[in-house]
Amino acid sequence: MGTSRMFRIFVVLGSAFMILLIIIYWDDVGASHLYLHTPVSPGPKIPHPAPPQRPQTSRTPSFLSDIDAFVNQFLEPGTGEPTDPAPADTSNQSEKAEERYIPRREWKIHLTPVAAELRERQEQRRRLLQEMCANDSVVFPGKNRSFDDIPNKELDHLIVDDRHGIIYCYVPKVACSNWKRIMIILSESLLRDGVPQRDPLAIPRDLVHNSSMHFTFNKFWKRYGKFAKHLMKVKLKKYTKFLFVRDPFVRLISAYRNKFELRNEDFYRRFAQVMLRRYANQPTPPASVDEAFGVGVHPSFSHFIQYLLDPQTEKEMPFNEHWRQVYRLCHPCQIQYDFVGHLETAEEDAEHLLRQLRVDNVVEFPTSHRNLTASSWEADWFSTVPVEARRELYKLYEPDFRLFGYDRPESILNE
Template sequence: MGTSRLFRIFLVLGSAFMILLIIIYWDDVGASHLYLHTPVSPGPKTPHTPPQHHPQTSRTPSFLSDIDAFVNQFLEPGTGDPTDPAPADTTNQSERAEERYVPRREWKIHLTPVAAELRERQEQRRKLLQEMCANDGVAFPGKNRSFDDIPNKELDHLIVDDRHGIIYCYVPKVACSNWKRIMIVLSESLLQDGVPYRDPLAIPRDLVHNSSMHFTFNKFWKRYGKFSRHLMKVKLKKYTKFLFVRDPFVRLISAYRNKFELRNEDFYRRFAQVMLRRYANQPTPPASVDEAFAVGLHPSFSHFIQYLLDPQTEKDMPFNEHWRQVYRLCHPCQIQYDFVGHLESVEEDAEHLLRQLRVDNVVEFPTSHRNLTASSWEADWFSTVPLEARRELYKLYEPDFRLFGYDRPDSLLNE
């Protein structure tokens, strides 16, 4: 009698453990892919071949390998052919929303191929990244560390869309607002009256940069605990990864214009007051940005460059994301990006990328030329910056120049 009761107890505990395990790893990894409309890695349809079993050394399967197998069955890429059956829609909208929500047709037959020069452009950019990361002559902090060595807090710019198998590393001042809008539309993470947004520009601006709208790598640990890194690696392997970059010096000009030439209370208190005290002979700068602007006071571009070059700056805190180097935001030597877009060719690159992701009939990239900073303005902006400071600044951002194929600005550095 005692043995039978003990057996039933073990059976109940074992069943409870398996149910708990399924619930933990079903969330966002399993169930979400039952309604994955768009394939992760489109390619030619190939006949299914049974897995081949190779001799292995006697080793007990690890728990992580079991988790890997469980996750892979939901992350297996589709073929991308229009004839593939679309999985059932299992979105958990309210009954009222379901009555008005018409599932979007996400298959699209392209009658003409992507232009050869666009494919070649991407091949060259990916190849350059690989070469620079393998080149011992290109050195910068963190270059040779492994993905596991990257602190969790430095993975906060990697946005994941599990619905379409996409990972986007956003770089501030490189059209990131519009790309974040697109990620919200694709992931359907924001609803209006129970229906997902379809127009990126209709998303309220204050929500675009709201962290709750985006599921980023640094949030994995809260959901998956000690298995978060393993799941990151699975998704990095299976998903399409992209980022957009721009000329590093022009990006700095854009950051300065946006954060210090316009009224921004937060940036004034956190950064502008520091610059005014250190470099503008203002020991007691105005308490608010409105007071400062009323008397025509704000840091100059030269003050901003001094701030970036000052060793005390990074001793106080890491660079703000708006002027932090791309290699520190997106870790291009640890993550093999499938697509590298440039802001200078954003319209062509955006069209190419959305087509490659097979979502170009779902969403379009919203173009905007508002407050666009032109590269031709560099000479004017840097005219007040001493030559030696320009050279030091180039050393600080040289990895971004070389990794992403931007020419050394000799006209600014050789005067």
């Protein structure tokens, strides 16, 4: 007990030697799992007083609390200071909240074996990624750079959950809203009636996409300073990393439907007006999306493809995340993903992944069939796009097709 107190005193004093020691030994002691869901050596259950009322928002730990979590691993059993803080006493909460919340230490793990074909599917997808990244015929910007060379601003799609040792790279238009909900549930970063939210679909959409709800790699620099890149690589080595992808052309159709066929003021002003001026002979497009929809004006799918192929587009700004290539969002040749899900097999893959993460009894993936874009619609959508433009578009997204095992759409490219 005395030794652990000395550790805590040195940490609070900000001893440079202690911080250096943490960094040196981090890999060996597994300290990257800062908030594990079970204690290292569970001692006797000791009642804990209820903490002060906390705001019903994200509770991102500070740098010192991260170090505290590291130091707590050295505490002896029975000291009354377990490595994972016990859930707040909910005796004063509503009965409904008590029924919904189950303390993490009492969660049981489902041990139903995963079907052999699902394990083989993942092995094939991981092997394909490795082969394509080593294949000189697959060429795209940034393919051969190291992880250290990736700019910090390009790491904003990697969400980290230290409780369960998970890193999720989210790809817009690939069920990312629901996977972000899952990450919020697992990280317990949203409270309701004083206890962590357990129902994914009860999380409002504006919170799902609120960056403050997620701890992403690009935020490491602000918290950890010069140690940020080292800690990223430690977590990449130790944590389970996953992403979900879909047919690149179908993803583009989905992005167009969602952002330009529906009323979206932000996307209208930032992108639709540009497309209307450049490609639709509309030098003075309507000032607002409501005005545009009122007179039946919006960019066509063909205009959208022209915008993607126009060299001027990326000279002005990088592709928006909703149509940016997956290899630019998730860096699959620098990060060895443990699980690659496909939207086309989403339900099976989600069940397999949650079981692999050992949280399948904690949360279920919420299935949604709202506004799904089917692969069979590709021919209809591309019928207004010139064949040459289709081929140029394929070149632009070919790395995503090949990295993730999607067939070249011959019927669309050879009409």
